Amino acid sequence: MANPKYAAATREIPQATDAGTLSDGTKIRIRAPRMRACSLKDEKGKLCAGHLKRWYFFGDEVKKLYGDNAEIYRCERCKSLYLPNPEEQPRSGTLSF
Ligand SMILES: [Zn+2]
Numbered sequence: 168m169a170n171p172k173y174a175a176a177t178r179e180i181p182q183a184t185d186a187g188t189l190s191d192g193t194k195i196r197i198r199a200p201r202m203r204a205c206s207l208k209d210e211k212g213k214l215c216a217g218h219l220k221r222w223y224f225f226g227d228e229v230k231k232l233y234g235d236n237a238e239i240y241r242c243e244r245c246k247s248l249y250l251p252n253p254e255e256q257p258r259s260g261t262l263s264f
Contacts, residue, residue, distance in 0.1 A: 180199075181200055184197045189248075193247065194207070194245075196249050197250045203218065205217040207245055209245075215245045216244075217243045219249050220240060222240060238251045
């Protein structure tokens with residue numbers, strides 16, 4: 168074994184995680200906390216960095232997966248979908264419904 172002190176080379180930068188793919192090939196990802204730009208890379212390894220914008224026009228497939236009023240964001244460049252990070256939800260959850 169090498170010196171374990173230097174084994175952890177990965178930096179702790181929050182990353183978006185893949186959540187699946189729609190039937191049309193659209194990627195679904197879960198945002199890292201406070202993430203505002205797309206972190207997908209193209210086949211050349213270039214960062215997309217498109218802005219994530221709230222998106223309301225998702226189709227039935229997304230509705231089936233995440234509900235009619237799902238909070239969905241979409242990258243304005245590569246059109247990948249992003250879900251909010253669960254850790255980002257306000258903790259003062261008012262149950263007003
Ligand atoms: Zn993108």
